Amino acid sequence: MRAIVYTQPGDPDVLQLVERPVPEPGPGEARVRLAYSGVNPTDWKRRSTADPGPDGQTPNQDGAGTVEAVGQGVDPALVGERVWVWEAAWQRPYGTAAEYTVVPARQTVLLGADPSFELGASLGIPFLTAHRCLTLGETVPDRLGPGTLDGRTVLVQGGAGAVGNAAIQLARWSDATVITTVSSPAKAQLAAAAGASHVIDYRREDVVTEVRKIAPDGVDAIVEVSPTTNAATDAQVLGMHGAVAMYADDSGAEITVPVRSQMVLNARWQFVLVYTEPRRAKEIAVEDVNAAVLDGAIRVGAEAGLPLHIFPLAETAQAHRAVEDGAVGKVLIDVTA
Numbered sequence: 001m002r003a004i005v006y007t008q009p010g011d012p013d014v015l016q017l018v019e020r021p022v023p024e025p026g027p028g029e030a031r032v033r034l035a036y037s038g039v040n041p042t043d044w045k046r047r048s049t050a051d052p053g054p055d056g057q058t059p060n061q062d063g064a065g066t067v068e069a070v071g072q073g074v075d076p077a078l079v080g081e082r083v084w085v086w087e088a089a090w091q092r093p094y095g096t097a098a099e100y101t102v103v104p105a106r107q108t109v110l111l112g113a114d115p116s117f118e119l120g121a122s123l124g125i126p127f128l129t130a131h132r133c134l135t136l137g138e139t140v141p142d143r144l145g146p147g148t149l150d151g152r153t154v155l156v157q158g159g160a161g162a163v164g165n166a167a168i169q170l171a172r173w174s175d176a177t178v179i180t181t182v183s184s185p186a187k188a189q190l191a192a193a194a195g196a197s198h199v200i201d202y203r204r205e206d207v208v209t210e211v212r213k214i215a216p217d218g219v220d221a222i223v224e225v226s227p228t229t230n231a232a233t234d235a236q237v238l239g240m241h242g243a244v245a246m247y248a249d250d251s252g253a254e255i256t257v258p259v260r261s262q263m264v265l266n267a268r269w270q271f272v273l274v275y276t277e278p279r280r281a282k283e284i285a286v287e288d289v290n291a292a293v294l295d296g297a298i299r300v301g302a303e304a305g306l307p308l309h310i311f312p313l314a315e316t317a318q319a320h321r322a323v324e325d326g327a328v329g330k331v332l333i334d335v336t337a
Contacts, residue, residue, distance in 0.1 A: 003098035004316040005056040009049050012317035012324070015059065015097075023094055023102040025071035030078060030105045032085055036121035037096035037313075037333040038062035040162070041248075042275075043089075044320045053093065059320070060333070061089050063096030064120025067108060074105045083108040084120035086128065086286065090275050096121075097316050099335055109290050115298075118308060122162075122300045122330045123289055128274045129247050130166035131285035133223040134174075136270055137243030140221055142281070144288045146295075149176035153215040155237060156180040158225035159191035159199065162330055163247060165306045167223040168194040170289070173297040179214055181207055187328065194305030211237040218242060218265075228253040235261055243268040306330050312337035 001022045006014040025031045037060045047059050064084045070076055086107055089095030094102050111120045135142045140152060154171045158164045159180030171178045172195035180196040182188045188199045200210045211219065218239025224230060227246040234244045235258050242265060246255075257269060274282065292298050300306045307329030311319040316333055323331050 001099040002313060003058050004313065005058055006047060006052050007056040009047065009051065011048070012044070012320040014047065015317045015320065017314050017316070020098070022100050025069055025074070025102050027072040028074060028104055029071040029102050030067050030074055030108050031069040031100055031102050032063070032065045032083060032108060033068045033100055034063045034065035034085075034096055034098065034335045035117035036064050037335055038121040038124055039319050039323045039331040039333065040125045041323060042125065044324045046089075047320065055093060057089065057093055058095040058098050058101070059089060059316070060095040060097045061087050062121055062124030063088060063101065063335075064111060064117040065335075068100070070105065078105065078108070081108075082111040082113070082117070082120070084111050084123050085109075086124040087275065097313065097333055097335075099313075109286055112294055115293055116300075118310075118332060119293070119298065119300045121332050122306065122308075123293070123298070125274055126162040126330075127166040127170065127289045127298070128282065128285045129163050129272060130170050130223065131288055132272050132274065132277055132281060133163075133167060133245035133247055134171055134221055135281075135284075136245055136272070137221050137268055138241045138266075139239075140243070143284060144170055144174045145291060146173065147175050149174035152220040153177045153179065153239075154221045154223065155211060155219045156196070156223045157230050157234075158182070159194065159196055160187035160305070160328055161225060162306065164191070164223065164225060165194045165304070168196050168305070169298055170292060172197075173292050173295070177214070179211055179219065190302075190305040190307075190328070192305070193303060207233050208236045215239065221245065223247070227255045231255045231257055238262070238265060238267050241266050243270060245270055245272050247272040300330060302329075308332055310334050
């Protein structure tokens with residue numbers, strides 16, 4: 001099979017297209033013939049710094065394709081099913097930048113006949129991250145679905161990014177009022193297309209003033225992409241018992257939080273990384289995200305506020321570079337091209 005492999009950490013040029021044997025699924029595993037692979041920031045960050053091991057590493061956690069074989073203990077009825085895959089490369093050598101990957105069967109999720117493989121490959125890390133951010137507070141439920149966030153207000157900082165887009169779509173599916181911030185009119189159009197109720201251009205408007213107009217008592221949850229930059233703002237717009245969920249690290253920067261005001265609110269400031277979050281929280285997120293997909297509530301493409309940038313497998317290095325350089329939208333690899 002064709003696969004992208006790197007044998008040492010470094011810049012995107014360490015990614016090489018090679019021929020590898022088709023992996024065989026072991027007990028409890030499934031082999032998926034991939035159609036698309038999704039690229040996330042954690043993929044290039046791991047490629048840049050982590051030891052790939054003696055046999056090399058195929059990158060990328062997310063993907064979508066068709067189950068071709070299963071190992072012992074897995075229902076053979078899974079063979080032939082269209083699925084989306086999550087965490088393929090987490091502590092495993094077989095990422096999704098290849099014609100095939102092998103993962104634990106529980107990490108294949110039925111996609112159904114209608115949703116596209118492009119959509120399936122765009123789920124995984126962004127949507128599971130967004131789900132965690134929307135459900136870890138004390139005033140919000142731990143499940144998402146129609147009506148579950150009715151009466152709640154969510155602030156998504158950075159609504160034009162992949163996680164921001166996912167948070168907007170999931171929150172709107174759950175009937176929340178969604179406020180989001182962006183840095184330009186073009187990104188405002190993307191956030192509105194995703195379904196945001198209110199869009200604030202933080203370069204032109206005062207975020208605290210505008211949020212307080214919409215939510216005088218503060219917001220219930222904040223999905224935070226840039227905690228170092230936004231901590232002071234978040235502290236001023238958070239409501240009683242609200243939560244700030246921080247899922248990006250600003251390249252290792254630190255944050256300062258006003259203790260007294262947040263103590264009065266009984267506020268929660270929590271870090272989010274899908275790979276190490278509690279297993280049950282992850283299982284719930286997978287179930288809810290897939291329910292949203294099957295409900296027709298999740299979309300991709302410019303009309304959904306998430307432009308797709310598609311590269312062939314041989315150009316995986318360019319795909320990684322695009323994400324590293326901050327491409328707006330979702331970067332995918334067409335494994336079949």
